[in-house]
Amino acid sequence: MAALEPVVVNREAFTVIGVEYQGPMDNFEGISGVWGSYSKRAGEIEPKASEITGYGVFYSTPEQAELGETCYMACAPVTAKTRVPEGMEKLRVPGGKFAMLTHKGILTDLPQAFETLFRWIAESPYETLGTPGYELYDERFSPVSPDCEIDIFIPVKAQ
Numbered sequence: 001m002a003a004l005e006p007v008v009v010n011r012e013a014f015t016v017i018g019v020e021y022q023g024p025m026d027n028f029e030g031i032s033g034v035w036g037s038y039s040k041r042a043g044e045i046e047p048k049a050s051e052i053t054g055y056g057v058f059y060s061t062p063e064q065a066e067l068g069e070t071c072y073m074a075c076a077p078v079t080a081k082t083r084v085p086e087g088m089e090k091l092r093v094p095g096g097k098f099a100m101l102t103h104k105g106i107l108t109d110l111p112q113a114f115e116t117l118f119r120w121i122a123e124s125p126y127e128t129l130g131t132p133g134y135e136l137y138d139e140r141f142s143p144v145s146p147d148c149e150i151d152i153f154i155p156v157k158a159q
Contacts, residue, residue: 001048001073002112005092005101006099006100006101006116006117006120006121007014007099007100007101007111007146008097008098008126008156009097009100009153010057010095010096010097011095011098011103011153012077012098013051013093013094013095014077014090014092014093014095014097015075015077015078015080015090015091015092015093015095015098016055016057016075016078016091017076017078017082017084017085017088017089017090017091017128018038018045018055018057018072018073018074018075018076018087018089019034019037019038019041019050019073019074019075019087020034020071020072020073020088021034021071021072021073021074022031022064022070022071022072023069023070024068024069024070024137025060025068025070026068026113028108029062030142031056031072032107034072034073035056035074035076035129036146038074038075039074040074041085041087041088042127043144044085044088045076045078045082045085045088046082047078047079047081047082047084048076048077049076049077049078049079050076050077051072051075052138052139053136053137053138054074054075054076054137054138054141054154055073055074055075055077055093055135055136055137056072056073056074056075056134056135056136056137057072057073057075057091057132057133058070058071058072058073058132058133058134059071059130059131059132059133060130061128073089073091074090074158075091079141080092091132093131093132093134094131094132094155096129096131096155096157097126097155097156097157098133098153098154098155098156099117099120099121099124099153099154099156100128100151100152100153100154101113101117101120101151101152102135102150102151102152103149103150103151103152104148104149105146105147105148106145106146106148107113107143107144107148107150108137110150113150113152114152117152117154118154121154121156124156125158125159126156126157126158126159127156127157127158128154128155128156128157129156129157131155132155133152133153133154133155134152134153135150135151135152135153136151136152136153137150138151149157
């Protein structure tokens with residue numbers, strides 16, 4: 001895995017619609033499986049705010065965090081006019097400061113990029129917030145390429 005150095009960036013809020021997984025945070029197969037469900041139904045989301053961008057949004061309620069569980073949504077950015085297809089969820093992702101790391105490499109190494117980013121946050125003058133974080137999938141993403149790039153955003157605030 002190759003990763004660039006983490007940085008702190010400001011990001012705007014956005015709204016997404018997609019398919020949600022709820023379960024253990026460390027269930028990579030369950031989380032990646034939601035992408036299969038999403039890809040079968042992505043055409044139902046119209047209009048999208050972007051055709052080349054997808055998001056993997058993750059968040060936990062305090063109760064889920066205590067149990068080591070998460071919500072993960074494979075989703076697309078949408079406009080105010082987009083209706084929510086049956087069986088999908090809509091979520092507003094708040095803007096603000098985010099610790100960001102670009103993962104470059106094979107998809108199965110993505111969990112290591114998360115570990116790197118959370119370790120960096122723990123050693124920085126920032127702390128995580130309880131608001132949704134996300135992965136940004138754009139034209140740099142290819143699930144089988146060793147040159148695949150995914151940006152990871154974790155919401156932070158100064159300690």
